[in-house]
Amino acid sequence: MIKISNNVTISEHEVVVKAVRSQGAGGQNVNKVSTAIILFFDIQNSSLPQVYKSRLLQLSDRRITKHGVVVIKAQQHRSQEMNRAEACCRLQELVKRVMVVAKNRTSTKPSRSARKKRMDGKTLRGRTKTLRGKVKDFS
Numbered sequence: 001m002i003k004i005s006n007n008v009t010i011s012e013h014e015v016v017v018k019a020v021r022s023q024g025a026g027g028q029n030v031n032k033v034s035t036a037i038i039l040f041f042d043i044q045n046s047s048l049p050q051v052y053k054s055r056l057l058q059l060s061d062r063r064i065t066k067h068g069v070v071v072i073k074a075q076q077h078r079s080q081e082m083n084r085a086e087a088c089c090r091l092q093e094l095v096k097r098v099m100v101v102a103k104n105r106t107s108t109k110p111s112r113s114a115r116k117k118r119m120d121g122k123t124l125r126g127r128t129k130t131l132r133g134k135v136k137d138f139s
Helices: 050-058 080-099 112-120 124-131
Strands: 015-020 036-042 069-074
Touching: 015 080, 036 080, 050 080, 069 080
Parallel strands: none
Antiparallel strands: 015 036, 036 069
C-alpha cells in the first residue's frame, strides 16, 4: 500500500516492479548488490480519482509514456528492497505534485482608480514628471 495522502492510496497490485540486473564492466551481466528496479504504474487502470488521472496524463514528465504508464527506474547501490522503496517514493512524489492546485495570482499593478487618486494628489510639476514619456488619460 502506497499512501499518497489521507484519502488517496495506491494498492500494491496496481504497481508492477521488475528487477533488472545491472551491466558490469565489459558489458557482461553480473550479480551485484545494486540490482536496478523498474516500476510500472498504469494511470488509466488505477484507482486514483479521475481528476488526478487527467492531470497526470497532461503532465510533461519524461517518466510518463504516451500510453499513460509511469516508468520509474531506481538503481542506487542498495539492496533490491531499498530500490523498490525508492521507486515507490518517486511515484508518491509524482502523484502529490498533481494533487496541489496552483493558486490564481492577483495582479500586483495598482488599479486604474488608485492611479487616478495618486495623480490627483500630486502637484502640477509632479504630474508632469510622472507622465513624461507616457501617453495616458486619467480623466
